[in-house]
Every structure is written in C-alpha cells, then in structure tokens.
Amino acid sequence: MDFSKRVKSISASQTLKITSLIKKLRREGRSVINFAAGEPDFDTPDEIKSYAKDSIDSGFTKYTPVAGILELREEIARKFRLQNNLKYSPNQIVVSSGAKHSLINVLMTLIDEGDEVIIMAPYWLSYPEMVKLSSGVPVIVSFSRESGFRPDFDKLKAAITENTKCIILNSPTNPTGIVWREDELQSLGRIALERGIFIISDEIYEHLIYESEHISIGSLSGEIFRNTITINGVSKSHAMTGWRIGWIGADIELVSEITKMQSQMTSNASSISQKAAFAALKMDDSWLSFIKKKFKERRDVMMQMLDGYGISFIKPEGAFYLFMDISRFKGGSLFFAQELLDKKLVGVIPGEPFGADDYIRLSYATSIENIKEGIDRIGKFFNG
Numbered sequence: 001m002d003f004s005k006r007v008k009s010i011s012a013s014q015t016l017k018i019t020s021l022i023k024k025l026r027r028e029g030r031s032v033i034n035f036a037a038g039e040p041d042f043d044t045p046d047e048i049k050s051y052a053k054d055s056i057d058s059g060f061t062k063y064t065p066v067a068g069i070l071e072l073r074e075e076i077a078r079k080f081r082l083q084n085n086l087k088y089s090p091n092q093i094v095v096s097s098g099a100k101h102s103l104i105n106v107l108m109t110l111i112d113e114g115d116e117v118i119i120m121a122p123y124w125l126s127y128p129e130m131v132k133l134s135s136g137v138p139v140i141v142s143f144s145r146e147s148g149f150r151p152d153f154d155k156l157k158a159a160i161t162e163n164t165k166c167i168i169l170n171s172p173t174n175p176t177g178i179v180w181r182e183d184e185l186q187s188l189g190r191i192a193l194e195r196g197i198f199i200i201s202d203e204i205y206e207h208l209i210y211e212s213e214h215i216s217i218g219s220l221s222g223e224i225f226r227n228t229i230t231i232n233g234v235s236k237s238h239a240m241t242g243w244r245i246g247w248i249g250a251d252i253e254l255v256s257e258i259t260k261m262q263s264q265m266t267s268n269a270s271s272i273s274q275k276a277a278f279a280a281l282k283m284d285d286s287w288l289s290f291i292k293k294k295f296k297e298r299r300d301v302m303m304q305m306l307d308g309y310g311i312s313f314i315k316p317e318g319a320f321y322l323f324m325d326i327s328r329f330k331g332g333s334l335f336f337a338q339e340l341l342d343k344k345l346v347g348v349i350p351g352e353p354f355g356a357d358d359y360i361r362l363s364y365a366t367s368i369e370n371i372k373e374g375i376d377r378i379g380k381f382f383n384g
C-alpha cells in the first residue's frame with residue numbers, strides 16, 4: 001500500500017515501544033528491571049479516582065465544550081496564576097487529550113510547509129516527529145556534553161533563519177533532567193523577541209525539581225508572556241498518564257484557532273478525565289511534596305550507586321530521568337541498550353532517538369530496591 005509521505009517521514013515512539021516490550025517480558029515472568037518508564041509508578045490518588053467515578057455515576061458522559069469544561073479551565077487559570085505567575089484567563093486555555101496532543105495542536109496551528117522549528121538536543125524524541133507531522137522542518141541545535149548539555153546561545157542564534165517560526169523549550173528537560181536557570185530563560189526570551197519567534201514552553205515536569213524552583217518563561221515579562229505558549233498537564237504531576245489530559249495557555253486568537261482545529265479532529269478530551277483533572281488540581285500540595293520527596297530519594301540512590309561504579313552521567317536537577325554516559329562503549333546506544341536487556345535484563349531507553357547516541361536514559365520512576373538491583377546489574381555490565 002502507498003502510505004502518505006507524512007507518515008513515512010516519521011518513526012514510532014521508541015519510549016512507548018520499549019516500555020511496552022519490557023512490560024511484556026515482565027508478564028512472561030522475566031525479572032526485567034524497568035528503567036525505561038516515562039511515567040510515575042504511583043497509582044492515581046484515590047480522591048481523583050472517586051471524583052471521576054462519581055462523575056460517571058452522575059451521567060457526566062457526554063460531549064463537553066471542545067476547549068474543555070469551564071470549571072477545569074477556571075482551575076487551570078488559577079493554577080497558572082498561583083503556581084506560575086502567568087495570567088491566562090479561562091478563554092486563553094484549551095484542554096486536549098494529553099500534553100502530547102496539546103503540542104501537536106500548537107504545531108499544526110502555527111506551522112506551514114517549510115517553516116523551521118528549533119529543537120535543542122538532547123530533546124524529547126517526539127518533538128522532531130511532531131514537527132514533521134505538521135509539515136515543518138525540525139532544526140536541531142546540539143549542546144555540548146562538555147558543558148553538561150547546558151544551553152549555548154551562540155549556537156542557538158546561529159540556527160535561526162528567516163524561516164524559523166518557533167523554538168521548543170522543555171524545562172525540566174526530558175531526557176537530561178536539566179532545569180533552566182532564570183538568566184538562561186531571560187536570554188532565550190530576549191533572543192526569541194528580537195528574532196520574532198514563538199516559544200513553546202513544555203512544562204510537564206515542573207513539579208519535579210530537586211535543587212531549585214520552577215520558573216515559567218512566560219512569567220519573566222509581559223512581552224515574553226505574549227510571545228509564549230505554555231503547555232502542561234496532569235500526566236506526570238498526578239500519576240495520570242492514562243487519563244490523557246493536557247492543556248495550553250496562549251494568546252486568545254491562537255486558542256480559538258486550535259479549538260477550531262480540535263473541533264474537527266478529536267472534539268473534547270474525555271469528559272470523565274476532565275473531571276479527574278479538575279479534582280487533581282483541587283488537591284492540596286501534600287501529594288506533590290510526597291512524589292517529589294520519593295523521586296529525590298530514588299535519584300540520590302541512583303546517583304550514589306553510579307558514582308560508586310565510576311560511571312558518569314548528567315546530574316539530574318528535575319524530572320525523573322538520569323542521562324548516563326556510555327561513550328566508552330563502541331556500537332552506539334541502540335546496541336548498548338539491546339545488550340543490556342539481553343544480558344542483564346535491564347530495560348533502558350537508548351540516547352540515539354533523543355539526539356545523543358553516547359548516552360542512555362534511566363528512569364528512576366521505580367522502587368529503591370529495583371534501583372539498587374538494576375544499577376548493580378549495570379555496574380557489572382559496565383565493568384565486567
């Protein structure tokens with residue numbers, strides 16, 4: 001069959017593919033340690049589940065407004081204001097079926113054929129594919145491993161052309177765990193304004209920061225705010241990856257174009273999930289403190305053990321990933337990850353689809369016992 005150029009131009013999500021392979025191996029009884037997971041291992045909090053069950057029982061099972069129910073958009077606006085210092089009104093918010101959906105909605109609304117989108121490497125592997133699906137051209141700017149993959153603004157400026165439409169920012173960053181500092185965000189904000197390009201700020205890991213505090217780039221100034229599209233959701237913050245709720249905050253005209261497009265493509269996000277997301281945002285901060293504490297403990301154990309084995313990595317300041325250096329091995333990260341799975345039953349995501357083939361990504365969204373066992377296996381593989 002002759003498929004479209006669009007679909008032929010992209011590859012399937014390696015994170016989702018490897019994660020499901022590992023889950024399958026575990027179901028078959030193999031004692032695989034899963035460091036591939038891109039989702040919290042905690043269950044969705046009970047109060048969210050019961051609120052969702054009540055909404056099913058009360059018949060809240062029909063179409064909702066395309067952009068999402070007002071009570072949820074009001075709650076998101078409140079969250080933006082209180083947690084991010086961003087003043088979006090409810091009619092500047094569109095709720096979609098996960099932050100991934102929000103991202104592609106934004107790209108498909110902004111990008112024409114040939115428009116360039118800057119993606120900073122290492123990057124979350126879906127960004128380039130989403131840009132290609134939107135007929136755009138992903139322009140990869142690779143930061144150096146020597147600088148610990150911190151932003152390099154000369155490189156960034158050099159990549160901007162008259163076709164550049166936007167840049168994707170992701171802090172905390174998947175896969176490195178890097179958190180952008182305020183001065184770095186200021187520099188990016190300034191460059192974007194000077195060169196007339198939009199910033200798409202994916203803040204999905206904002207609540208998982210271990211050394212500092214999250215800063216939304218849109219909060220830096222009124223001008224930067226108007227030039228930024230902010231993306232977030234409940235997948236990572238409330239262990240709700242399967243519920244599929246994400247949202248954008250943006251300029252009202254962009255929001256109305258996205259709503260128009262979503263009205264023809266998917267309509268509203270699931271009514272039950274919208275209620276569940278509402279309940280999540282209503283919860284007090286103790287849940288967020290709890291998961292942050294847990295992830296920090298796990299991160300610290302993973303770092304200490306890797307140090308013990310003399311293995312280098314980028315120190316993660318946020319999210320729940322650690323980017324581990326495998327440059328002394330030949331064959332690249334895909335081969336390394338396959339060997340590690342075959343020989344030691346440890347599942348990881350190779351760095352190649354993140355734009356860094358000398359690395360693998362380890363997720364610490366798993367128990368301390370698993371981390372100890374898994375890093376022991378990696379240590380033996382590395383040094384054996």
Ligand code: PMP
Binds near residue numbers: 097098099174
């Ligand atoms: N952005 C980043 C950086 C991610 O890692 C993910 C992974 N799930 C998403 C967005 C999408 O999240 P969601 O589950 O809400 O679609």
Ligand code: GLU
Binds near residue numbers: 015016036037038174
């Ligand atoms: N974003 C997560 C990850 O990077 C989940 C999988 C996905 O959506 O790609 O592993």
